[in-house]
Amino acid sequence: TDIDEVIVGHTNEPEYKKLQNNELMEAFRDRTVKIDIPYNTVWKEEVKIYGRDFNDRQITGKHIAPHTIEMSAMWAVLTRLEEPKKAQITLVQKMKLYAGKTLPGFTEDNVKELREEAPREGMEGISPRYIQDKISNALVRDDTGSCVNPFMVLNELEAGLSHHSLITREEIRKRFRELLTMVKQEYEDVVKNEVQKAISADEEAIARLCGNYVDNIKAYTFHEKVRNKFTGQEDDPDERLMRSIEEKIDISESRKDDFRREVMNYIAALALEGKQFDYKTNERLQKALELKLFEDQKDSIKLTSLVSSVVDKDTQEKIDIVKGRLIKNYAYCDVCATDILNYVASIFARGDSKQR
Ligand SMILES: [Zn+2]
Structure with a gap:
């Protein structure tokens, strides 16, 4: 017989299997050709799906x-992925590799291998519809x-799991809950980092700290003294200050001379071209300065006191500045x-000062 009509339909795999197991559907089964279309496994693509409906233009x-x-979106993608088998990485790291992020020692070929060892990836997991719904x-x-x-x-997503019709095994429900915990951990890292950046986004203060650091490493490198702007006295280079900055980017005691010389050479090269040194052109130094400033300011704005006690006027002003930056720079x-x-x-009150 000639085929004169094709009906294209779509469903998800568990429902399709249910139909396949129905003996009364034999005619249907005989005439059906299955084409697998896995769920998306690329994080940023998943973000786009939800961003279409949930944005400030649509949601007022x-x-x-x-x-x-x-x-x-991160959780949705994680539910669809298989644990990496050979590579010594976490599921979240694998998800980020798929999303195009880089990981030291990982090439594009390695990422391809990860995909190849999990051919059924994307055939199971949470659907975008569930996420949109929640x-x-x-x-x-x-x-x-x-x-x-x-x-x-995330709480809505978790609450919905207990009566999700397509999750039939308790162990899957348990795994999906564990993945939610992982996502919360990721979120914690992201906001910690953002608050840290907002606190230390005081460019003037960083420039001042940078000037101080450069004066000291210059004196250190050339075995000179540093003129104290306050007392007018000639002091030895402030080793503690220099180390407290360098330690922020894991520069060891044995590597510090190299690092200081590197920075000095760079500044000297700029000077030859008649240019002024700007800390923003040195990514590592900038990070170190930001982290150091954050450490100093964290105590001065008494971030930890926010949790319990009444905040004094001075602290409140500083907090408002940080809040203003979060609103302006991070939406x-x-x-x-x-x-x-x-x-x-x-988190800081809990004593977690892990910095990244
Ligand atoms: Zn808001």
Whole structure:
């Protein structure tokens, strides 16, 4: 017989299997050709799917906090991936490699191998529809206030798992919950980093710290003294200051001379061209300075005191500056900026000062 008509339909695999197992559907089964189309496994592509519907143009009246869509998408992709078999990396690292991020020692060929060892990847896991559904739920809930943050959506995602019709095995539900914990950990790292950057985004203060550092390494390199601007006295180079900056980027005691010379050579080369040194042109030094400034300022704005006690006027002013930067540079609103400041403060209060 000639084929004069083709019906194209789509469904997900568990439902298809259910149909396949139905004895009464023999005629249907005989005439069906299955074409597998796996779910997307590239994080940023997944973000695009949700970004189409959930953005400030479509959603008015409620703010979606930064990273809400990204974290939901991250979880969706993670549920679809298989644990790496050979490579010594975590699932989250594998997800990031798929997303085009780089990892030391990993080439594009390695990433291809990862895909090849998991041919069924993407055939299982959470559908975009589930995610869209839960983001919508979080948006329409009354108790979420004027801003929806990643935790609210992740909680919705978790709550929905217990009556998800396609999750039939308890161990899968358990795994998906563990993946939510991983995503929360990732989120914690992201906001810690952002708050850190917002606190140390004081360019004037960094430039001052940089000037101080350069004066000291110059004196150190040429065995000179540093003129104390305050007392007018000639002091020895401040080893403690120099090390406290260098340690931020893991420059060991034995490598410090090389690093200082490197910076000095660079400044000298610029001077020959008649140019002034700008710390922003040296990525590593900039990072070190930012981290050092953050460490100094963290105590002065008493981030940890935010959690419990009443904040004095001076501290409140400093906190407002940081909040303003979060709003201006990272698209937070007043609500979610306050939320993450409190959240990060509670992390530091817990004694976690892990820096990256
Ligand atoms: Zn917000």
